[in-house]
Amino acid sequence: MDLAHLELAVQRLRDAEAAADAARADVEMEAVLAVRRGAAVEDVSSASGITPHDLIRLEKTAGGPEQ
Numbered sequence: 001m002d003l004a005h006l007e008l009a010v011q012r013l014r015d016a017e018a019a020a021d022a023a024r025a026d027v028e029m030e031a032v033l034a035v036r037r038g039a040a041v042e043d044v045s046s047a048s049g050i051t052p053h054d055l056i057r058l059e060k061t062a063g064g065p066e067q
Contacts (some may be wrong), residue, residue, distance in 0.1 A: 033051055
């Protein structure tokens with residue numbers, strides 16, 4: 001049985017999941033930077049979809065020079 005179409009669909013799904021993970025990491029990083037630069041947690045939460053609780057946790061645990 002030829003599974004080429006299934007294998008292609010699985011690869012597309014894996015690629016999409018990897019892209020979503022990368023985009024999520026970018027959003028988290030930019031949200032943390034926005035809070036560190038003085039943006040209100042509530043505003044960043046609303047724009048990013050990250051809950052205020054999670055945003056504060058991310059900001060506290062994120063490394064980097066702006067901490």
